Amino acid sequence: MSDRDALEEDLVSRARKGDADAFRQLYDRHVGGVYALIRASLRDRDMVDDVVQMAFVRAWDRLGKLRDDAAFRVWIRQLARRIMVDEIRKRRVREADSLEENEEIGNVAVDPAPAPGDALGRSETAARVRDAVAGLPAHQREVVTLHHLDGIEVKAVAEVLDVPLGTVLSRLARARATLQRKLGGMMNEGMEG
């Protein structure tokens, strides 16, 4: 077990006993991934915020039911996605296939603390990549967000999305084929550099 995993298990254990500071650290570790996953399917930012908040509050309430402390990473994303699906049903505002506004994507992609000199190139690269991902169909966007951007293994992606592994791999293949076409030039630059 890595130090990171051991620390995570310790944080989960402490949070289960009522340690809100430990839960804050879990929040800091996972809010980026949870937020990106929900944002991959919803355009309404207020609703994204609501779902992420509800996910962490529910995680706090149900932490006692989590049997494997090491599984928090997958569990919190599962929880968030289920809440999102419920909220969509409630509010009847399914937007899974809608594209993000380009301007919004640009804002999201801006590095808040860019390195001097390299700032423009890095932020433009990130913006282009996130723009390309945002242009994928919703199911492919979720898989790419979880696996590539958030670093979740494909088996765990299948758990989060509650679909067979084969479905994850086929969505991944289609998404990559599209991204290859959209970002081909950028990758060649990277490979040559």
Add this chain to the structure above:
Amino acid sequence: MSAMTCDEARKRILELPAGEAPEDLASHLEQCADCARAYESQRALDGLLRAVGTPPVEADLWPAIRSQLRPRRLTWPWVLAPVAGVAAGIGLALLFASPTVAPTSGPAPLAAVAMAAPAEHGADDLDEDAQIIAWHARAAAGTGLFDPSSMAITLISLTQGGSELN
């Protein structure tokens, strides 16, 4: 086993999880320059996506989340176990005792049950609660009289109490 075709290799490359070594593809990639290029291109895309990572979260959601975190309470099984023990003791006492509870020289069933509670459960956070129950039990054993109203109030206060958040 037949050799892998280029179509099969391309499908496998696209499905290959990021960071996984393509052991089953190795021999094909050694012999096919086009598929080898496709593989390298795929690795480059994977690296680019990983480097970009998840977008920053724009809003600080923690204050709103923190305000909704409920304090942890004693879980019901832990609370109910001593209560159930005391109730069982009372039931046994009523079953075997005469209509008027007489003083006894040894500990009453209630006292025995209540005083055993902390050792049975071994929970640090229940020590104080168990001591209060034991106090009632000792009082009942010493006087031969049991004060059900006082005991009930104590039990209710215990079940409604909970530890505060850190």
